[in-house]
Amino acid sequence: MSGTLRNENLIKTEDLHTYFYTERGVVRALSGVNVEVKKRKILGIIGESGCGKSVTALSIMQLIPYPLGKIVKGKILYYSDEKEKKFVDLAKINEKRMRNIRGKEIAMIFQEPMTSLNPVYSIGDQITEAILTHENTN
Numbered sequence: 001m002s003g004t005l006r007n008e009n010l011i012k013t014e015d016l017h018t019y020f021y022t023e024r025g026v027v028r029a030l031s032g033v034n035v036e037v038k039k040r041k042i043l044g045i046i047g048e049s050g051c052g053k054s055v056t057a058l059s060i061m062q063l064i065p066y067p068l069g070k071i072v073k074g075k076i077l078y079y080s081d082e083k084e085k086k087f088v089d090l091a092k093i094n095e096k097r098m099r100n101i102r103g104k105e106i107a108m109i110f111q112e113p114m115t116s117l118n119p120v121y122s123i124g125d126q127i128t129e130a131i132l133t134h135e136n137t138n
Helices: 053-060 095-101 123-134
Strands: 002-004 009-022 025-038 069-081 086-089
Touching: 009 053, 025 053, 025 069, 053 069
Parallel strands: none
Antiparallel strands: 002 086, 009 025, 009 069, 069 086
């Protein structure tokens, strides 16, 4: 799905629902989440443990482990083309296209100690390394 964005959003979720399916039943981790990230802005999501911060970010990045978890409803609108002002619904695109977006255009700093930022190195160097890893360096 693509269309025209009429504002300055880079990413916008609309009524996002993400569920996890366990032996004990369905866990409704996200129910109706709406988030807007404006162009040229940084968004930090804060909240209590278990409130859905990580699941929201993982849903946007399309990193929810299937079939254990699934986005069951909602849109994740991503502004992908500066010239044509088009957006794409990340919840509906294929994995190959998402891999091209993930890391290169959208990234997440995980909170797990083994995958988060290393205090020994500068943040700038670590972010630059992540960007260069996803760039075509030919």
